[in-house]
Amino acid sequence: MRFWIAALSVAALLVSGNAALADKRVAFVVGNGAYKNVAPLPNPAVDARSMAALLRNVGFDVVEGTNLTRDKMTEKLLDFGKRAEGADVALFFYAGHGIAVNGANYLLPIDADLKSEMDVKLGAAINVDLTLEQTMADAKVKLVFLDACRDNPFAAKIRSAKATRSLSVSSGLADMKSGEGMLIAFATGPGQTALDGEAGTNSPFTRALLANIAAPGVEIQQAMTKVRAQVNEETNRNQLPWGHTDLIGSVYLNPVAGAADANAAAPNTPAVASGPTSEVELEFWRSIKDSNKPEELNAYLTNYPNGQFKSLALARIAPLQDGPSTTTRNLTTGIDPATFTQEADQTAEDGLGLDKGQRRDVQRRLTALGFDTRASGKFDDSTRVVITRWQAARGYPRTGYLNTLQLKALQSEVTATRVASADDGDDQPSHHAGRHGGGGGRHYRGGGPGAFFGGMMGGLFRR
Structure with missing residues (x-):
């Protein structure tokens, strides 16, 4: 509550x-x-x-x-x-x-x-x-x-x-x-x-x-x-x-x-100037900082991509040991149990034969679930990190690469009439539901609490 x-x-x-x-x-x-x-x-x-x-x-x-x-x-x-x-x-x-x-x-x-x-x-x-x-x-x-x-x-x-x-x-x-x-x-x-x-x-x-x-x-x-x-x-x-x-x-x-x-006057001390944390962001962080549900931590990252507590949220997500929450596990109902044990690597992902459009589809699906990433069609380092976060949240082996079973699991999570209607450019940030909301003709169904919350909050605040 x-x-x-x-x-x-x-x-x-x-x-x-x-x-x-x-x-x-x-x-x-x-x-x-x-x-x-x-x-x-x-x-x-x-x-x-x-x-x-x-x-x-x-x-x-x-x-x-x-x-x-x-x-x-x-x-x-x-x-x-x-x-x-x-x-x-x-x-x-x-x-x-x-x-x-x-x-x-x-x-x-x-x-x-x-x-x-x-x-x-x-x-x-x-x-x-x-x-x-x-x-x-x-x-x-x-x-x-x-x-x-x-x-x-x-x-x-x-x-x-x-x-x-x-x-x-x-x-x-x-x-x-x-x-x-x-x-x-x-x-x-x-x-x-x-x-x-x-x-x-x-x-x-x-x-x-x-x-x-x-x-x-x-x-x-x-x-x-x-x-x-x-x-x-x-x-x-x-x-x-x-x-x-x-x-x-x-x-x-x-x-x-x-x-x-x-410490501004101390010699040889690296300095970082950071903006103040808003009362709203602080209250948001306090409400989920002790959560063991990755979808709640991801919701913070989605709404505060440069937030004061970003590194802490990522640090909590990356090494989760207790497995995903019950809510998260329910998202994978009906998924082949082998998905939780079969590791993916570069060779397995290459075998999928994903073209640029299919890679964008993967990136948009991840974003729809609250794992915000840019739909560039390129699986760069930032996308690998997001895939790893998704794998950690679902209890899959965390490698940053996809195999056949994990791709099917991801596709089953986001059953959308349209994952995105715009054709994002390679070098431009995508403007999609996960970051800017679920309005504008982009509607997502399913995906669990993390996806629902990301879409709701994004719809409230557009840039």
């Missing part, structure tokens, strides 16, 4: 606080899990997609990749290094296998095949210290998050093949020292291994990062204190994140206006 009261109160006024980003922010986000020579990890790709979505929504230019070979990872790093030149904030996030050899840390591409120390040091792995030095040295603030302490099967192989001279190989990562203006955070302590989490969800460390580092008005070091506490509690004290920091001044990834003003 309180949700609908708050929803109806929006009809009185709509004032959206648009963030005006004043600094240059660049992020490298990669998750490697589909290893070819050892058992795959189920969650790094999910971790990377969730983190990339969160960072984009607080103003980062994100270089993103999942399941990268050595060559592809090098390409992404070169791109990141160029973009990070002169950055106010450079952020490095990696999820996947990592290994420490004689005190040096290495990240592992999916094609790594490590049998000896020589394999590690002569190019099969990515040296962390060298990588950070070459890509982030010019940034004022450097934030490094390494969720790379999984139990590593390569470590045993290298130990068994070691020569007579001393060789230290650890499954986890080794201690690293931060430099001036840098924060380094590990999923767990030196030489220890971290949990990957339940398959198809975020790891405990990434989940805690998503929940805390972009919280409005929270300074990054305060956020990391909360991250450590959350992971420690969630893992029953079996895992405690660890790190070093040599930051100068306060750093906010999502400052509120007051925090930005208070």
Whole structure:
């Protein structure tokens, strides 16, 4: 009831606080899990997609990749290094296998095949210290998050093949020292291994990062204190994140206006000027902030695409662990049960043979359900994020790609006389029911509470 009261109160006024980003922010986000020579990890790709979505929504230019070979990872790093030149904030996030050899840390591409120390040091792995030095040295603030302490099967192989001279190989990562203006955070302590989490969800460390580092008005070091506490509690004290920091001044990834003003005089502190949060938006957020129903959180995002609490809403949606709500599950009544277990990837989606018009249809259907996206006919990064959000809300494997069963499920949710009547241009934002309302001859039937609410509110407020 309180949700609908708050929803109806929006009809009185709509004032959206648009963030005006004043600094240059660049992020490298990669998750490697589909290893070819050892058992795959189920969650790094999910971790990377969730983190990339969160960072984009607080103003980062994100270089993103999942399941990268050595060559592809090098390409992404070169791109990141160029973009990070002169950055106010450079952020490095990696999820996947990592290994420490004689005190040096290495990240592992999916094609790594490590049998000896020589394999590690002569190019099969990515040296962390060298990588950070070459890509982030010019940034004022450097934030490094390494969720790379999984139990590593390569470590045993290298130990068994070691020569007579001393060789230290650890499954986890080794201690690293931060430099001036840098924060380094590990999923767990030196030489220890971290949990990957339940398959198809975020790891405990990434989940805690998503929940805390972009919280409005929270300074990054305060956020990391909360991250450590959350992971420690969630893992029953079996895992405690660890790190070093040599930051100068306060750093906010999502400052509120007051925090930005208070730190305006602090040197080397990235500043973000953001508009005030309206009373209506604040009341709306309070009414759904504790909700476990993705459709309610998506309703907030639809009506406040640049809202003050956007990053928090996305962070709650992306790593939902308890499955979709009962209401959401009812939307999929009659759907083949295999839809909930069959993963989709690029190959499966390519097999659908979707042309440009059919891709637009998918995008419009997602928007009609409250998962707002642009009907461009191109499945770009933003569309992949929206597909992942839809999959998470429905309890499907979250990959950002569609297969035959998921496409049929989506089509069965939105039974419309007409998904859209206008032919949207490739480079123009679409003006459709999900964002601007259900009027103007565009009528949708079904889709559940999220779709109904998005259409109702959009109809009340047109731009």
